[in-house]
Amino acid sequence: MTERKGRVTLPSQQNFLEETKELLDLWGADALRDSDGTKLDDEIKQLDAKIYTTYFVARSHNEFAEKHKEEVQQLYLMSQYNTAKSSELEISFLDGYFKDQIQPDYYHDVKEWWEVIDRTTGEVVDPSNWEVNQEDNKVVIKNIEPWHEYTVSFLAYMIWDPTQMYNHITNDWGDKPHEIPFDVRQPNSNQFVKDYLKNWLQENPDTDVVRFTTFFYHFTLVFNNLAEEKFVDWFGYGASVSVAALQAFEKEKGYRLRPEDIVDQGYYNSTFRVPTKAYLDYIDFIQQFVAREVKELVQLTHDSGKEAMMFLGDNWIGTEPYGKYFKDTGMDAVVGSVGDGTTLRMISDIEGVKYTEGRFLPYFFPDTFYEGNNPVIEANENWLTARRALMRKPLDRIGYGGYLSLAYKFPEFVDYVKELTDEFREIYDNIKGVKPYSGLKVAILNSWGKLRTWQTHMVAHGKWYKQAYTYQGILEALSGSAVDVTFISFDDIIENGIADDIDVIINAGDAGTSFSGGEMWKEKELTSKLREWVNNGGGFIGIGEPTAHHHQGRFFQLANVLGVDKELGFSLSTNKYFTETVDSHFITEDITTFDYGEDMQNVYALNDNTEIIDFTGGEIHLSASSFGKGRGVYIAGLPYSHENTRLLMRAMYYAANKENEMNKWFATNVHCEVHAYPEINKYAVINNSMEKQTTTVYDGAGKPYELTLEPSQIIWEEYTNEG
Structure with a gap:
C-alpha cells in the first residue's frame, strides 16, 4: 500500500498557519515553500516539513543596484524600421518599447557599441554619419539613401526584472518597488552575490533547500509601450549581453561579435532561427561562465548544510541542463513548471541531480482562482497530459506555487489535489528507477540536438503558429508513448553518423527554421548519410516541410526518401499525375478523424510508387514510400491529440518495418x-x-x-x- 505522505511541496504564506497544517495533512505534503510575493511565518517554518526558500541571486537588492547602475544587466535591442524620405532621417529608437523596463546605455561609447544599418542593402552606416540625441533618445542619420529603410541596434539597461514585472502587472502590486537586475559578470555585483549569500545562509537556519530562482540571466522577455509582451524567447540569451561580456568573448574566442550577431535582423536568434556559428559560440561562452559562477554558489550552500535547487525558468539562461557544463555545477535538484507531458519530460529526464520536481498548474494566482471559475478543469487537463509522461520517466516530486489562501477558497480543487497527489505517489512507488518497455528508439533531428531535449518554443503566444503547434504536438505525443526518444543535430550526423540502435528519425517544421533545418540540407554529407541509412532499413518521417531548402530542383532534399516534394510554382508546367489513394493502410487502420493543423498545400507524389494514404481537398496530407530496405512517411502536420498520437505511433512502426510488433502492450x-x-x-x-x-x-x-x-x-x- 502506498504511503499517503511525501514527495509533495506546498506553497504557503504569512498568517495562514492553521490552513497550512490542514492542507499539509490532506495533501500529504512534506515540504513547504514561499513564492514570488509571499513569505513564510516563523511558526510555519517550524512545522514538520522541509522548508524551501526562494532566493534571487541577481534581483530584489535595489539598495545595491541603485549604487551601481553601471552594473545593471543589459541587452541589445533594435528600433523599428524607418523609411528615409531624404538624405537625413531621425529615428526615435525607443518607440514601441516599455520605458519602465529599459533605458539606453549612454555610459559606454555609443559609436563603438551601437550600429545603424541600411536594411535595404544590409550595409552598416558609418558611425561618422549619425549622432545620438540623448535628451530625446533619438538617432539622427545623415548622408543616406532616400527610400531605404534603416534601423538602430542599441545597448540598453534592463531596469526592471521581467518576471517581477510580469507578476507586478498581473497581480496589481501597485507601488511595490521595481526590482532591478544586476550583472554578476561585473566586479562589484560578483562580490556582492557571494557575500550576500554567505550572510543569508547564516541568517536563515530554518531553510533546508535554497530554491535559486534562478541565477543570473533572464530569458529574453521584452515588453512593449502598452506594458504587454513584445518579444518572448524562453531560450533567448539576449539579456546576458554586456560590454564586459562582449570584451571577454573576444578575448576567449579570438573574434569580436557585432550587435547584429545578437539583434539578428530583429529575430534575436529565436529558437526558430537556424543558429549561426557566432551565436552557438556565444551560447557556449555564456554557459561556461555561468556554470563556473553557479558552482561557487552551490558550494557555499552545501557548506552551510543546505541543498541547492534550481528553478528551470526565469533567470535560467546559461544553466541549460542538457548542455555540456551543467553537470559541473553540483546542483542537488531542479524544479520547473509542468504545463504538459513535454515540459514534464524536460525536467524528469535531467541527469546529474539527486531529484527532480515539477510545479503543476494552475498557479495559485487571481487570474485562475476567481469567483465563477473552476480551477479543477485546468488542473485535471494538466494532470492527464503530464501523467502520460510520468509513466515513462517520473519526477521525484510535485508541487504548486502561488497564494495558498486563494486555492483554499475552492474546496472542490482542494479535494481534487488530494486525489492527484495520492495517484502520483502510487505511480512513483511502482515505477521509479524501472525501465519501461519501449518498442522503438526514435530520434528527433533538428539544429539544436541534445541541447534542447524536450524543448521547443516554450512561449504561450506561439501556439497559434502551425509550425510551433506541430512541433510541440510531436513532442507531446512522444512524451508519453512507449518509445525511447533521443535528440540529435544535423552536425551529429555529419560528424558521427547515425547510431545503430535508432529505428526512426523524425524531421519536422517549417522551411528555413531550426527545426526543419534550412540551408543545412545543402550539406552533402547529411543527405548522403541519411539516404544510405534509410536504404539499409531505417525509417524516416517528415512532418510539415521536412528537409526543406530549394536546391538543385528539389524543395524537400530527401524527396526521394519521402516519395513527395512540394511545388513552389517553378514546375507548374510539369504535370502531376499521381493522386490515387490506397484502399487501406496500416498507418490509418484505427484512425477515423484527421487533423493536420493548418493545411499544407502543394505537396505532390513523385511517382506511382508513393502510397498516398490521405488525399483530401486536392492535397496530399499523408503518404508513405519505400526506399531500398527502408521507408519514408510524410505527414502534413501533427497538432497534439489522442488520435494524432496513435497516428504517429503507427507511422513510426510502419517506417521501422515493425508493424507486427505494435500489438505488444x-x-x-x-x-x-x-x-x-x-x-x-x-x-x-x-x-x-x-x-x-x-x-x-x-x-x-x-x-x-x-x-x-x-x-x-x-x-x-x-x-x-x-x-
Missing part, C-alpha cells in the same frame, strides 16, 4: 494506453480522457482482453513472464 482505444515494466512484471492501463472508456488490451504476449476504465482511471496489473 497495446490498447485499441486511442484514448487509452498501456505502459509495461518487465523488470517488475507489472503494467498499467490508463484512460487519458475525462470520459468512461472501453478498450481491448493486448498484453506482452499479444493476448487480447476487454477492459472498461472510469474517467481518468489508471489500472495496475501484474503478469508472469509467460504473459
